[in-house]
Amino acid sequence: MWQTIKEQVNVVFRDDPAAKNVFEVLLCYPGVHAILLHRVSHRLYHWGLHVVARLLSHFGRWVTGIEIHPGAKIGKRFFIDHGMGVVIGETVEIGDDVLLYQGVTLGGTGHEQGKRHPTLGNHVVIGSGAKVLGNIVLGNWVRVGAGSVVVRSVPDHSTVVGIPGRVVAIKGVAISEEEETMLEHGKLPDxxxxxxxxxxxxxxxxxxxxxxxxxxxxxxxxxxxxx
Ligand SMILES: CC(C)(COP(=O)(O)OP(=O)(O)OC[C@H]1O[C@@H](n2cnc3c(N)ncnc32)[C@H](O)[C@@H]1OP(=O)(O)O)[C@@H](O)C(=O)NCCC(=O)NCCS
Known part of the structure:
Protein backbone atom coordinates (compact mmCIF):
# COMPACT_ATOMS: atom_id res chain seq x y z
CA MET A 1 0.00 0.00 0.00
CA TRP A 2 2.85 2.37 0.89
CA GLN A 3 4.36 1.68 -2.53
CA THR A 4 1.02 2.52 -4.20
CA ILE A 5 0.76 5.82 -2.32
CA LYS A 6 4.36 6.72 -3.19
CA GLU A 7 3.76 5.92 -6.86
CA GLN A 8 0.56 7.97 -6.83
CA VAL A 9 2.35 11.02 -5.38
CA ASN A 10 5.09 10.75 -8.03
CA VAL A 11 2.43 10.65 -10.74
CA VAL A 12 1.04 13.98 -9.55
CA PHE A 13 4.49 15.59 -9.78
CA ARG A 14 4.82 14.11 -13.30
CA ASP A 15 1.43 15.36 -14.57
CA ASP A 16 0.75 18.58 -12.65
CA PRO A 17 3.34 21.36 -12.75
CA ALA A 18 1.37 23.13 -10.00
CA ALA A 19 2.15 20.45 -7.40
CA LYS A 20 4.54 21.86 -4.80
CA ASN A 21 5.23 19.24 -2.14
CA VAL A 22 4.22 15.80 -0.87
CA PHE A 23 1.96 17.07 1.94
CA GLU A 24 0.05 19.28 -0.47
CA VAL A 25 -0.41 16.34 -2.84
CA LEU A 26 -1.58 14.00 -0.08
CA LEU A 27 -3.97 16.53 1.46
CA CYS A 28 -5.30 18.61 -1.43
CA TYR A 29 -5.60 16.36 -4.52
CA PRO A 30 -9.07 14.78 -4.79
CA GLY A 31 -7.83 12.68 -7.73
CA VAL A 32 -5.32 11.03 -5.40
CA HIS A 33 -7.93 10.37 -2.71
CA ALA A 34 -10.36 8.95 -5.26
CA ILE A 35 -7.94 6.47 -6.80
CA LEU A 36 -6.59 5.29 -3.43
CA LEU A 37 -10.15 4.66 -2.23
CA HIS A 38 -10.88 2.90 -5.50
CA ARG A 39 -7.94 0.54 -5.06
CA VAL A 40 -9.56 -0.62 -1.79
CA SER A 41 -13.17 -0.70 -3.05
CA HIS A 42 -12.11 -2.66 -6.17
CA ARG A 43 -10.54 -5.32 -3.97
CA LEU A 44 -13.67 -5.52 -1.78
CA TYR A 45 -15.78 -5.84 -4.94
CA HIS A 46 -13.74 -8.81 -6.09
CA TRP A 47 -14.13 -10.45 -2.70
CA GLY A 48 -17.88 -10.30 -3.34
CA LEU A 49 -18.48 -7.51 -0.79
CA HIS A 50 -20.42 -5.47 -3.35
CA VAL A 51 -22.41 -3.30 -0.97
CA VAL A 52 -19.40 -2.43 1.19
CA ALA A 53 -17.44 -1.67 -1.98
CA ARG A 54 -20.25 0.57 -3.26
CA LEU A 55 -20.47 2.34 0.09
CA LEU A 56 -16.76 3.09 -0.01
CA SER A 57 -16.96 4.37 -3.59
CA HIS A 58 -20.01 6.44 -2.59
CA PHE A 59 -17.99 7.94 0.27
CA GLY A 60 -15.21 8.68 -2.25
CA ARG A 61 -17.70 10.44 -4.50
CA TRP A 62 -18.98 12.47 -1.54
CA VAL A 63 -15.54 13.77 -0.57
CA THR A 64 -13.99 14.14 -4.05
CA GLY A 65 -16.83 14.62 -6.56
CA ILE A 66 -15.34 11.70 -8.51
CA GLU A 67 -17.50 8.62 -9.06
CA ILE A 68 -15.61 5.42 -9.83
CA HIS A 69 -17.60 2.20 -9.83
CA PRO A 70 -15.74 -0.41 -7.75
CA GLY A 71 -15.90 -2.87 -10.68
CA ALA A 72 -13.79 -0.60 -12.96
CA LYS A 73 -10.32 -2.00 -13.72
CA ILE A 74 -7.69 0.74 -13.52
CA GLY A 75 -3.98 0.32 -14.32
CA LYS A 76 -0.92 1.77 -12.65
CA ARG A 77 0.01 5.45 -12.29
CA PHE A 78 -3.53 6.66 -13.04
CA PHE A 79 -4.25 10.31 -12.30
CA ILE A 80 -7.36 12.50 -12.34
CA ASP A 81 -6.43 16.18 -12.28
CA HIS A 82 -8.89 18.52 -10.49
CA GLY A 83 -11.40 15.70 -10.46
CA MET A 84 -14.86 17.10 -9.87
CA GLY A 85 -17.56 15.55 -12.07
CA VAL A 86 -15.59 12.54 -13.30
CA VAL A 87 -17.69 9.36 -13.77
CA ILE A 88 -16.14 5.96 -14.47
CA GLY A 89 -18.52 3.06 -15.17
CA GLU A 90 -18.52 -0.50 -13.93
CA THR A 91 -17.03 -2.25 -16.97
CA VAL A 92 -14.42 0.38 -17.81
CA GLU A 93 -10.88 -0.92 -18.30
CA ILE A 94 -7.99 1.52 -18.13
CA GLY A 95 -4.33 0.81 -18.97
CA ASP A 96 -1.25 2.28 -17.29
CA ASP A 97 -0.24 5.96 -17.13
CA VAL A 98 -3.63 7.38 -18.04
CA LEU A 99 -4.57 10.99 -17.24
CA LEU A 100 -8.13 12.35 -17.00
CA TYR A 101 -9.22 15.91 -16.33
CA GLN A 102 -12.32 17.14 -14.55
CA GLY A 103 -15.76 16.39 -15.95
CA VAL A 104 -14.74 13.31 -17.95
CA THR A 105 -17.31 10.53 -18.33
CA LEU A 106 -16.33 6.99 -19.26
CA GLY A 107 -19.85 5.67 -19.58
CA GLY A 108 -22.34 3.52 -21.43
CA THR A 109 -24.71 4.61 -24.18
CA GLY A 110 -27.73 3.33 -22.30
CA HIS A 111 -28.59 0.48 -24.69
CA GLU A 112 -25.98 -2.12 -23.83
CA GLN A 113 -25.72 -4.97 -21.34
CA GLY A 114 -22.57 -6.71 -20.10
CA LYS A 115 -19.37 -4.96 -21.20
CA ARG A 116 -20.83 -1.59 -22.03
CA HIS A 117 -18.14 0.92 -21.12
CA PRO A 118 -14.90 1.97 -22.85
CA THR A 119 -11.50 0.30 -22.73
CA LEU A 120 -8.52 2.67 -22.66
CA GLY A 121 -4.96 1.71 -23.61
CA ASN A 122 -1.78 2.99 -21.96
CA HIS A 123 -0.74 6.68 -21.89
CA VAL A 124 -4.20 7.96 -22.83
CA VAL A 125 -5.07 11.60 -21.98
CA ILE A 126 -8.71 12.72 -21.88
CA GLY A 127 -9.38 16.47 -21.78
CA SER A 128 -11.77 18.19 -19.43
CA GLY A 129 -15.49 17.54 -19.97
CA ALA A 130 -14.93 14.88 -22.65
CA LYS A 131 -17.36 11.95 -22.84
CA VAL A 132 -16.23 8.53 -24.04
CA LEU A 133 -19.27 6.30 -24.42
CA GLY A 134 -20.02 2.67 -25.14
CA ASN A 135 -18.01 -0.53 -25.46
CA ILE A 136 -15.28 1.07 -27.58
CA VAL A 137 -11.49 0.92 -27.47
CA LEU A 138 -9.14 3.90 -27.30
CA GLY A 139 -5.67 2.68 -28.28
CA ASN A 140 -2.37 3.53 -26.63
CA TRP A 141 -1.23 7.19 -26.59
CA VAL A 142 -4.67 8.47 -27.66
CA ARG A 143 -5.48 12.10 -26.75
CA VAL A 144 -9.09 13.24 -26.52
CA GLY A 145 -9.79 16.98 -26.78
CA ALA A 146 -11.63 18.85 -24.05
CA GLY A 147 -15.42 18.69 -24.53
CA SER A 148 -15.34 15.94 -27.16
CA VAL A 149 -17.85 13.09 -27.34
CA VAL A 150 -16.21 9.89 -28.54
CA VAL A 151 -18.51 7.03 -29.55
CA ARG A 152 -16.25 5.03 -31.90
CA SER A 153 -13.03 3.15 -31.30
CA VAL A 154 -9.82 4.96 -32.25
CA PRO A 155 -6.38 3.55 -33.08
CA ASP A 156 -3.10 4.11 -31.22
CA HIS A 157 -1.53 7.59 -31.24
CA SER A 158 -4.72 9.35 -32.42
CA THR A 159 -5.80 12.84 -31.41
CA VAL A 160 -9.61 12.94 -31.30
CA VAL A 161 -11.67 16.14 -31.06
CA GLY A 162 -15.24 17.34 -31.54
CA ILE A 163 -18.77 16.00 -31.34
CA PRO A 164 -18.89 13.26 -32.45
CA GLY A 165 -15.18 12.75 -31.87
CA ARG A 166 -13.11 12.75 -35.07
CA VAL A 167 -9.49 11.68 -35.45
CA VAL A 168 -7.68 14.86 -36.55
CA ALA A 169 -4.10 13.65 -36.17
CA ILE A 170 -2.05 10.50 -35.80
CA LYS A 171 1.34 10.77 -34.12
CA GLY A 172 0.82 14.53 -34.24
CA VAL A 173 0.44 14.58 -38.06
CA ALA A 174 -2.88 16.04 -39.24
CA ILE A 175 -5.13 13.74 -41.30
CA SER A 176 -8.00 14.59 -43.64
CA GLU A 177 -11.64 13.54 -43.21
CA GLU A 178 -11.20 11.02 -46.07
CA GLU A 179 -8.23 9.42 -44.36
CA GLU A 180 -10.24 9.31 -41.16
CA THR A 181 -13.05 7.40 -42.89
CA MET A 182 -10.48 4.75 -43.83
CA LEU A 183 -9.88 4.27 -40.10
CA GLU A 184 -13.48 3.30 -39.51
CA HIS A 185 -13.30 -0.42 -39.20
CA GLY A 186 -17.05 -0.71 -39.77
CA LYS A 187 -16.62 0.77 -43.27
CA LEU A 188 -13.59 -1.27 -44.35
CA PRO A 189 -14.18 -3.86 -47.14
CA ASP A 190 -14.90 -7.34 -45.78
C1 LIG B 1 -6.92 17.64 -28.12
C2 LIG B 1 -5.63 18.30 -27.69
C3 LIG B 1 -4.83 17.31 -26.84
C4 LIG B 1 -4.91 18.60 -29.02
O1 LIG B 1 -3.71 19.23 -28.80
P1 LIG B 1 -2.66 19.45 -30.03
O2 LIG B 1 -2.08 18.15 -30.44
O3 LIG B 1 -1.74 20.52 -29.61
O4 LIG B 1 -3.55 19.84 -31.25
P2 LIG B 1 -3.88 21.28 -31.84
O5 LIG B 1 -4.07 22.28 -30.75
O6 LIG B 1 -2.86 21.56 -32.90
O7 LIG B 1 -5.30 21.01 -32.51
C5 LIG B 1 -5.49 20.21 -33.65
C6 LIG B 1 -6.82 20.57 -34.24
O8 LIG B 1 -7.86 20.18 -33.34
C7 LIG B 1 -8.64 21.31 -32.92
N1 LIG B 1 -8.92 21.14 -31.49
C8 LIG B 1 -8.02 21.02 -30.49
N2 LIG B 1 -8.65 20.81 -29.33
C9 LIG B 1 -9.97 20.79 -29.61
C10 LIG B 1 -11.13 20.58 -28.81
N3 LIG B 1 -11.04 20.36 -27.52
N4 LIG B 1 -12.34 20.62 -29.42
C11 LIG B 1 -12.44 20.82 -30.76
N5 LIG B 1 -11.36 21.02 -31.57
C12 LIG B 1 -10.15 21.00 -31.00
C13 LIG B 1 -7.74 22.51 -33.20
O9 LIG B 1 -8.50 23.67 -33.43
C14 LIG B 1 -7.02 22.06 -34.44
O10 LIG B 1 -7.87 22.20 -35.54
P3 LIG B 1 -7.30 22.77 -36.96
O11 LIG B 1 -6.23 21.78 -37.37
O12 LIG B 1 -8.50 22.76 -37.84
O13 LIG B 1 -6.76 24.10 -36.64
C15 LIG B 1 -5.86 19.58 -26.85
O14 LIG B 1 -6.38 20.60 -27.67
C16 LIG B 1 -6.83 19.36 -25.68
O15 LIG B 1 -8.03 19.55 -25.79
N6 LIG B 1 -6.25 18.99 -24.49
C17 LIG B 1 -7.00 18.81 -23.26
C18 LIG B 1 -6.50 19.80 -22.25
C19 LIG B 1 -7.41 19.94 -21.04
O16 LIG B 1 -8.48 19.38 -20.92
N7 LIG B 1 -6.93 20.67 -20.07
C20 LIG B 1 -7.63 20.88 -18.85
C21 LIG B 1 -6.76 21.66 -17.93
S1 LIG B 1 -7.60 22.08 -16.49
Missing amino acids: PVGQALSSLHTRIASLEEQLRGKSEEAPPLASNENNN
Whole structure:
Protein backbone atom coordinates (compact mmCIF):
# COMPACT_ATOMS: atom_id res chain seq x y z
CA MET A 1 0.00 0.00 0.00
CA TRP A 2 2.85 2.37 0.89
CA GLN A 3 4.36 1.68 -2.53
CA THR A 4 1.02 2.52 -4.20
CA ILE A 5 0.76 5.82 -2.32
CA LYS A 6 4.36 6.72 -3.19
CA GLU A 7 3.76 5.92 -6.86
CA GLN A 8 0.56 7.97 -6.83
CA VAL A 9 2.35 11.02 -5.38
CA ASN A 10 5.09 10.75 -8.03
CA VAL A 11 2.43 10.65 -10.74
CA VAL A 12 1.04 13.98 -9.55
CA PHE A 13 4.49 15.59 -9.78
CA ARG A 14 4.82 14.11 -13.30
CA ASP A 15 1.43 15.36 -14.57
CA ASP A 16 0.75 18.58 -12.65
CA PRO A 17 3.34 21.36 -12.75
CA ALA A 18 1.37 23.13 -10.00
CA ALA A 19 2.15 20.45 -7.40
CA LYS A 20 4.54 21.86 -4.80
CA ASN A 21 5.23 19.24 -2.14
CA VAL A 22 4.22 15.80 -0.87
CA PHE A 23 1.96 17.07 1.94
CA GLU A 24 0.05 19.28 -0.47
CA VAL A 25 -0.41 16.34 -2.84
CA LEU A 26 -1.58 14.00 -0.08
CA LEU A 27 -3.97 16.53 1.46
CA CYS A 28 -5.30 18.61 -1.43
CA TYR A 29 -5.60 16.36 -4.52
CA PRO A 30 -9.07 14.78 -4.79
CA GLY A 31 -7.83 12.68 -7.73
CA VAL A 32 -5.32 11.03 -5.40
CA HIS A 33 -7.93 10.37 -2.71
CA ALA A 34 -10.36 8.95 -5.26
CA ILE A 35 -7.94 6.47 -6.80
CA LEU A 36 -6.59 5.29 -3.43
CA LEU A 37 -10.15 4.66 -2.23
CA HIS A 38 -10.88 2.90 -5.50
CA ARG A 39 -7.94 0.54 -5.06
CA VAL A 40 -9.56 -0.62 -1.79
CA SER A 41 -13.17 -0.70 -3.05
CA HIS A 42 -12.11 -2.66 -6.17
CA ARG A 43 -10.54 -5.32 -3.97
CA LEU A 44 -13.67 -5.52 -1.78
CA TYR A 45 -15.78 -5.84 -4.94
CA HIS A 46 -13.74 -8.81 -6.09
CA TRP A 47 -14.13 -10.45 -2.70
CA GLY A 48 -17.88 -10.30 -3.34
CA LEU A 49 -18.48 -7.51 -0.79
CA HIS A 50 -20.42 -5.47 -3.35
CA VAL A 51 -22.41 -3.30 -0.97
CA VAL A 52 -19.40 -2.43 1.19
CA ALA A 53 -17.44 -1.67 -1.98
CA ARG A 54 -20.25 0.57 -3.26
CA LEU A 55 -20.47 2.34 0.09
CA LEU A 56 -16.76 3.09 -0.01
CA SER A 57 -16.96 4.37 -3.59
CA HIS A 58 -20.01 6.44 -2.59
CA PHE A 59 -17.99 7.94 0.27
CA GLY A 60 -15.21 8.68 -2.25
CA ARG A 61 -17.70 10.44 -4.50
CA TRP A 62 -18.98 12.47 -1.54
CA VAL A 63 -15.54 13.77 -0.57
CA THR A 64 -13.99 14.14 -4.05
CA GLY A 65 -16.83 14.62 -6.56
CA ILE A 66 -15.34 11.70 -8.51
CA GLU A 67 -17.50 8.62 -9.06
CA ILE A 68 -15.61 5.42 -9.83
CA HIS A 69 -17.60 2.20 -9.83
CA PRO A 70 -15.74 -0.41 -7.75
CA GLY A 71 -15.90 -2.87 -10.68
CA ALA A 72 -13.79 -0.60 -12.96
CA LYS A 73 -10.32 -2.00 -13.72
CA ILE A 74 -7.69 0.74 -13.52
CA GLY A 75 -3.98 0.32 -14.32
CA LYS A 76 -0.92 1.77 -12.65
CA ARG A 77 0.01 5.45 -12.29
CA PHE A 78 -3.53 6.66 -13.04
CA PHE A 79 -4.25 10.31 -12.30
CA ILE A 80 -7.36 12.50 -12.34
CA ASP A 81 -6.43 16.18 -12.28
CA HIS A 82 -8.89 18.52 -10.49
CA GLY A 83 -11.40 15.70 -10.46
CA MET A 84 -14.86 17.10 -9.87
CA GLY A 85 -17.56 15.55 -12.07
CA VAL A 86 -15.59 12.54 -13.30
CA VAL A 87 -17.69 9.36 -13.77
CA ILE A 88 -16.14 5.96 -14.47
CA GLY A 89 -18.52 3.06 -15.17
CA GLU A 90 -18.52 -0.50 -13.93
CA THR A 91 -17.03 -2.25 -16.97
CA VAL A 92 -14.42 0.38 -17.81
CA GLU A 93 -10.88 -0.92 -18.30
CA ILE A 94 -7.99 1.52 -18.13
CA GLY A 95 -4.33 0.81 -18.97
CA ASP A 96 -1.25 2.28 -17.29
CA ASP A 97 -0.24 5.96 -17.13
CA VAL A 98 -3.63 7.38 -18.04
CA LEU A 99 -4.57 10.99 -17.24
CA LEU A 100 -8.13 12.35 -17.00
CA TYR A 101 -9.22 15.91 -16.33
CA GLN A 102 -12.32 17.14 -14.55
CA GLY A 103 -15.76 16.39 -15.95
CA VAL A 104 -14.74 13.31 -17.95
CA THR A 105 -17.31 10.53 -18.33
CA LEU A 106 -16.33 6.99 -19.26
CA GLY A 107 -19.85 5.67 -19.58
CA GLY A 108 -22.34 3.52 -21.43
CA THR A 109 -24.71 4.61 -24.18
CA GLY A 110 -27.73 3.33 -22.30
CA HIS A 111 -28.59 0.48 -24.69
CA GLU A 112 -25.98 -2.12 -23.83
CA GLN A 113 -25.72 -4.97 -21.34
CA GLY A 114 -22.57 -6.71 -20.10
CA LYS A 115 -19.37 -4.96 -21.20
CA ARG A 116 -20.83 -1.59 -22.03
CA HIS A 117 -18.14 0.92 -21.12
CA PRO A 118 -14.90 1.97 -22.85
CA THR A 119 -11.50 0.30 -22.73
CA LEU A 120 -8.52 2.67 -22.66
CA GLY A 121 -4.96 1.71 -23.61
CA ASN A 122 -1.78 2.99 -21.96
CA HIS A 123 -0.74 6.68 -21.89
CA VAL A 124 -4.20 7.96 -22.83
CA VAL A 125 -5.07 11.60 -21.98
CA ILE A 126 -8.71 12.72 -21.88
CA GLY A 127 -9.38 16.47 -21.78
CA SER A 128 -11.77 18.19 -19.43
CA GLY A 129 -15.49 17.54 -19.97
CA ALA A 130 -14.93 14.88 -22.65
CA LYS A 131 -17.36 11.95 -22.84
CA VAL A 132 -16.23 8.53 -24.04
CA LEU A 133 -19.27 6.30 -24.42
CA GLY A 134 -20.02 2.67 -25.14
CA ASN A 135 -18.01 -0.53 -25.46
CA ILE A 136 -15.28 1.07 -27.58
CA VAL A 137 -11.49 0.92 -27.47
CA LEU A 138 -9.14 3.90 -27.30
CA GLY A 139 -5.67 2.68 -28.28
CA ASN A 140 -2.37 3.53 -26.63
CA TRP A 141 -1.23 7.19 -26.59
CA VAL A 142 -4.67 8.47 -27.66
CA ARG A 143 -5.48 12.10 -26.75
CA VAL A 144 -9.09 13.24 -26.52
CA GLY A 145 -9.79 16.98 -26.78
CA ALA A 146 -11.63 18.85 -24.05
CA GLY A 147 -15.42 18.69 -24.53
CA SER A 148 -15.34 15.94 -27.16
CA VAL A 149 -17.85 13.09 -27.34
CA VAL A 150 -16.21 9.89 -28.54
CA VAL A 151 -18.51 7.03 -29.55
CA ARG A 152 -16.25 5.03 -31.90
CA SER A 153 -13.03 3.15 -31.30
CA VAL A 154 -9.82 4.96 -32.25
CA PRO A 155 -6.38 3.55 -33.08
CA ASP A 156 -3.10 4.11 -31.22
CA HIS A 157 -1.53 7.59 -31.24
CA SER A 158 -4.72 9.35 -32.42
CA THR A 159 -5.80 12.84 -31.41
CA VAL A 160 -9.61 12.94 -31.30
CA VAL A 161 -11.67 16.14 -31.06
CA GLY A 162 -15.24 17.34 -31.54
CA ILE A 163 -18.77 16.00 -31.34
CA PRO A 164 -18.89 13.26 -32.45
CA GLY A 165 -15.18 12.75 -31.87
CA ARG A 166 -13.11 12.75 -35.07
CA VAL A 167 -9.49 11.68 -35.45
CA VAL A 168 -7.68 14.86 -36.55
CA ALA A 169 -4.10 13.65 -36.17
CA ILE A 170 -2.05 10.50 -35.80
CA LYS A 171 1.34 10.77 -34.12
CA GLY A 172 0.82 14.53 -34.24
CA VAL A 173 0.44 14.58 -38.06
CA ALA A 174 -2.88 16.04 -39.24
CA ILE A 175 -5.13 13.74 -41.30
CA SER A 176 -8.00 14.59 -43.64
CA GLU A 177 -11.64 13.54 -43.21
CA GLU A 178 -11.20 11.02 -46.07
CA GLU A 179 -8.23 9.42 -44.36
CA GLU A 180 -10.24 9.31 -41.16
CA THR A 181 -13.05 7.40 -42.89
CA MET A 182 -10.48 4.75 -43.83
CA LEU A 183 -9.88 4.27 -40.10
CA GLU A 184 -13.48 3.30 -39.51
CA HIS A 185 -13.30 -0.42 -39.20
CA GLY A 186 -17.05 -0.71 -39.77
CA LYS A 187 -16.62 0.77 -43.27
CA LEU A 188 -13.59 -1.27 -44.35
CA PRO A 189 -14.18 -3.86 -47.14
CA ASP A 190 -14.90 -7.34 -45.78
CA PRO A 191 -13.64 -9.88 -48.40
CA VAL A 192 -14.39 -12.95 -46.24
CA GLY A 193 -17.93 -11.74 -45.57
CA GLN A 194 -18.44 -10.99 -49.27
CA ALA A 195 -17.14 -14.47 -50.30
CA LEU A 196 -19.43 -16.15 -47.77
CA SER A 197 -22.37 -14.12 -48.96
CA SER A 198 -21.77 -15.05 -52.64
CA LEU A 199 -21.36 -18.73 -51.67
CA HIS A 200 -24.65 -18.53 -49.81
CA THR A 201 -26.39 -17.10 -52.89
CA ARG A 202 -24.81 -19.78 -55.15
CA ILE A 203 -25.88 -22.62 -52.81
CA ALA A 204 -29.44 -21.26 -52.68
CA SER A 205 -29.59 -21.14 -56.50
CA LEU A 206 -28.20 -24.72 -56.82
CA GLU A 207 -30.76 -25.95 -54.28
CA GLU A 208 -33.48 -24.27 -56.31
CA GLN A 209 -32.28 -26.01 -59.51
CA LEU A 210 -32.09 -29.40 -57.74
CA ARG A 211 -35.61 -28.98 -56.42
CA GLY A 212 -36.79 -28.28 -60.02
CA LYS A 213 -35.01 -31.40 -61.33
CA SER A 214 -36.45 -33.70 -58.64
CA GLU A 215 -39.96 -32.41 -59.39
CA GLU A 216 -39.47 -33.19 -63.12
CA ALA A 217 -38.15 -36.77 -62.48
CA PRO A 218 -40.76 -39.62 -62.27
CA PRO A 219 -41.39 -40.91 -58.73
CA LEU A 220 -38.95 -43.63 -57.53
CA ALA A 221 -41.76 -46.09 -56.55
CA SER A 222 -43.18 -46.31 -60.13
CA ASN A 223 -39.65 -47.11 -61.46
CA GLU A 224 -39.43 -50.02 -59.03
CA ASN A 225 -42.87 -51.35 -60.13
CA ASN A 226 -41.82 -51.28 -63.79
CA ASN A 227 -38.83 -53.47 -62.93
C1 LIG B 1 -6.92 17.64 -28.12
C2 LIG B 1 -5.63 18.30 -27.69
C3 LIG B 1 -4.83 17.31 -26.84
C4 LIG B 1 -4.91 18.60 -29.02
O1 LIG B 1 -3.71 19.23 -28.80
P1 LIG B 1 -2.66 19.45 -30.03
O2 LIG B 1 -2.08 18.15 -30.44
O3 LIG B 1 -1.74 20.52 -29.61
O4 LIG B 1 -3.55 19.84 -31.25
P2 LIG B 1 -3.88 21.28 -31.84
O5 LIG B 1 -4.07 22.28 -30.75
O6 LIG B 1 -2.86 21.56 -32.90
O7 LIG B 1 -5.30 21.01 -32.51
C5 LIG B 1 -5.49 20.21 -33.65
C6 LIG B 1 -6.82 20.57 -34.24
O8 LIG B 1 -7.86 20.18 -33.34
C7 LIG B 1 -8.64 21.31 -32.92
N1 LIG B 1 -8.92 21.14 -31.49
C8 LIG B 1 -8.02 21.02 -30.49
N2 LIG B 1 -8.65 20.81 -29.33
C9 LIG B 1 -9.97 20.79 -29.61
C10 LIG B 1 -11.13 20.58 -28.81
N3 LIG B 1 -11.04 20.36 -27.52
N4 LIG B 1 -12.34 20.62 -29.42
C11 LIG B 1 -12.44 20.82 -30.76
N5 LIG B 1 -11.36 21.02 -31.57
C12 LIG B 1 -10.15 21.00 -31.00
C13 LIG B 1 -7.74 22.51 -33.20
O9 LIG B 1 -8.50 23.67 -33.43
C14 LIG B 1 -7.02 22.06 -34.44
O10 LIG B 1 -7.87 22.20 -35.54
P3 LIG B 1 -7.30 22.77 -36.96
O11 LIG B 1 -6.23 21.78 -37.37
O12 LIG B 1 -8.50 22.76 -37.84
O13 LIG B 1 -6.76 24.10 -36.64
C15 LIG B 1 -5.86 19.58 -26.85
O14 LIG B 1 -6.38 20.60 -27.67
C16 LIG B 1 -6.83 19.36 -25.68
O15 LIG B 1 -8.03 19.55 -25.79
N6 LIG B 1 -6.25 18.99 -24.49
C17 LIG B 1 -7.00 18.81 -23.26
C18 LIG B 1 -6.50 19.80 -22.25
C19 LIG B 1 -7.41 19.94 -21.04
O16 LIG B 1 -8.48 19.38 -20.92
N7 LIG B 1 -6.93 20.67 -20.07
C20 LIG B 1 -7.63 20.88 -18.85
C21 LIG B 1 -6.76 21.66 -17.93
S1 LIG B 1 -7.60 22.08 -16.49
